[in-house]
Amino acid sequence: MTDESPAVICQDLCVVRGGVSVLPGLSVRVASGRVTGLLGPSGSGKTTLIRSVVGVQQVASGTVSVLGLPAGSAELRRRVAYVTQDASVYADLTVAQNVGYFASILGAPASDVDRVICEVGLEGREGDRVGQLSGGERSRVSLAVALLGSPEVLVLDEPTVGLDPVLRRDLWKMFGGLAATGLTLLISSHVMDEASRCDDLMLLRDGQLLAHDSVAAILTSTGTSDIESAFLSLVEGAP
Amino acid sequence: MTITRTVATARRVVQQLQHDHRTVALILVVPCVLMGLLAWMLSDADFNQYGAPLLGIFPLIVMFLTTSVATLRERESGTLERLLSMPIAKVDFVLGYALAFGLLGVVQALVVSGLAVGPFGLEVAGPTWALIVVAVIDALLGTALGLFVSAFAKTEFQAVQFMPALILPQLLLCGIVVPREELPTALRLLSDVLPMSYAVDATTEVMTSTSMSADFWLNVGIVALFMAVGLALGAGTLRRRTP
Numbered sequence: 001m002t003d004e005s006p007a008v009i010c011q012d013l014c015v016v017r018g019g020v021s022v023l024p025g026l027s028v029r030v031a032s033g034r035v036t037g038l039l040g041p042s043g044s045g046k047t048t049l050i051r052s053v054v055g056v057q058q059v060a061s062g063t064v065s066v067l068g069l070p071a072g073s074a075e076l077r078r079r080v081a082y083v084t085q086d087a088s089v090y091a092d093l094t095v096a097q098n099v100g101y102f103a104s105i106l107g108a109p110a111s112d113v114d115r116v117i118c119e120v121g122l123e124g125r126e127g128d129r130v131g132q133l134s135g136g137e138r139s140r141v142s143l144a145v146a147l148l149g150s151p152e153v154l155v156l157d158e159p160t161v162g163l164d165p166v167l168r169r170d171l172w173k174m175f176g177g178l179a180a181t182g183l184t185l186l187i188s189s190h191v192m193d194e195a196s197r198c199d200d201l202m203l204l205r206d207g208q209l210l211a212h213d214s215v216a217a218i219l220t221s222t223g224t225s226d227i228e229s230a231f232l233s234l235v236e237g238a239p
Numbered sequence: 240m241t242i243t244r245t246v247a248t249a250r251r252v253v254q255q256l257q258h259d260h261r262t263v264a265l266i267l268v269v270p271c272v273l274m275g276l277l278a279w280m281l282s283d284a285d286f287n288q289y290g291a292p293l294l295g296i297f298p299l300i301v302m303f304l305t306t307s308v309a310t311l312r313e314r315e316s317g318t319l320e321r322l323l324s325m326p327i328a329k330v331d332f333v334l335g336y337a338l339a340f341g342l343l344g345v346v347q348a349l350v351v352s353g354l355a356v357g358p359f360g361l362e363v364a365g366p367t368w369a370l371i372v373v374a375v376i377d378a379l380l381g382t383a384l385g386l387f388v389s390a391f392a393k394t395e396f397q398a399v400q401f402m403p404a405l406i407l408p409q410l411l412l413c414g415i416v417v418p419r420e421e422l423p424t425a426l427r428l429l430s431d432v433l434p435m436s437y438a439v440d441a442t443t444e445v446m447t448s449t450s451m452s453a454d455f456w457l458n459v460g461i462v463a464l465f466m467a468v469g470l471a472l473g474a475g476t477l478r479r480r481t482p
Contacts, residue, residue, distance in 0.1 A: 017482060054324050058480045072479065077326040088317035092258045093251070101254075104247035105327050129258065145321075 007032035007184035013062035037198030081151035087142035091131035108149040195227035248335025270297035278359035298378035306385030344378025365445035383469030390476035409435035434465035
């Protein structure tokens with residue numbers, strides 16, 4: 001994990017949802033230009049942390065800054081792209097209409113529409129209505145929208161759920177490629193075997209950070225051979 | 240606020256409607272059928288008296304329901320959260336909807352008024368275009384109110400219930416059932432602050448006077464003001480951060 005100018009800095013972040021403290025004071029830094037995996041079981045606070053980074057979450061206390069600006073600042077709305085857990089696209093529009101609409105909201109060039117549709121492997125499906133696509137295809141449309149323009153930070157909430165293994169591999173390859181061009185990616189997942197695709201890992205449980213390091217470092221420090229075991233060892237080792 | 244984002248949003252809403260032929264057909268056909276029913280069951284004099292104001296009220300009700308459900312769907316599907324994490328002003332979103340549904344309101348007003356003054360034989364003293372102006376401004380008012388109330392509904396069931404809660408009292412007090420000056424004082428004062436009263440007053444002007452008086456434009460202006468306030472409140476109740 002590199003500490004030079006992190007892309008995201010959370011300081012004592014507290015979030016309360018429905019009377020329950022989901023994040024009871026989280027401090028974390030996400031390195032820029034790397035793929036950081038946010039792993040943890042359902043209900044561990046992954047989505048809440050992601051929403052806080054994007055600036056759509058009401059925060060009880062603490063600060064979140066992204067690219068040196070407070071999360072949710074007007075300037076960040078073009079520089080941070082966000083994919084929600086459910087495919088947030090219009091089911092009653094075609095693939096091209098969906099991507100085209102968001103492109104005009106972002107002020108992205110018209111050529112971007114074809115580019116991102118190709119990048120998620122939906123070329124030839126432009127005229128299909130999103131409501132008639134499979135769940136996996138729908139989440140790819142959602143992902144395509146996030147690739148519009150030139151975001152500097154990509155925040156993805158479980159982007160690979162329900163996708164076939166080949167496509168998952170291709171997407172992770174693409175995420176790696178994006179990071180190589182200088183983008184910062186924060187990707188949540190509850191599938192532990194996706195951890196090996198990430199540069200850094202954040203293991204979250206009950207709103208607490210169990211570990212935050214490179215994959216290799218986490219495996220070494222826990223003396224385990226896979227992230228699932230590392231997670232278990234960290235949970236059991238916790239006081 | 241930017242024109243391109245407002246227009247893009249309006250175009251997107253129209254595209255959604257284009258994929259939903261049944262809703263568009265219902266929006267256009269139902270008021271025509273209701274107007275035909277009125278023409279059939281009422282005497283000519285009564286049809287002139289009730290048909291004209293209802294010409295403006297149908298679009299208001301239809302657009303209110305359509306907009307409140309459509310906005311709620313945006314909230315539930317997460318598209319609103321995604322949009323508001325992007326560089327779109329809240330006003331762009333609200334005006335985009337108003338523009339798209341306003342357009343639909345124009346089409347609806349043209350179709351229903353055309354039928355009413357044509358085959359159904361509705362007779363008004365003033366020009367037909369004035370009836371259409373009232374119908375369109377009513378449709379826009381319905382859109383604005385729909386956008387606003389959707390902020391207070393958590394489900395589509397709740398959104399639909401705002402129709403009887405907010406629209407029916409206005410329908411009872413707007414002067415069609417009992418002339419407003421004959422209402423008990425408290426109710427008359429209440430009707431003074433309800434937008435539909437002015438929509439009906441504007442229609443009454445068209446029904447009774449041949450030249451478009453300042454009163455007509457005053458009433459239309461008041462409805463437009465309610466619409467603007469509704470849109471402003473609609474934009475004001477959108478939240479970029481949610482719990």
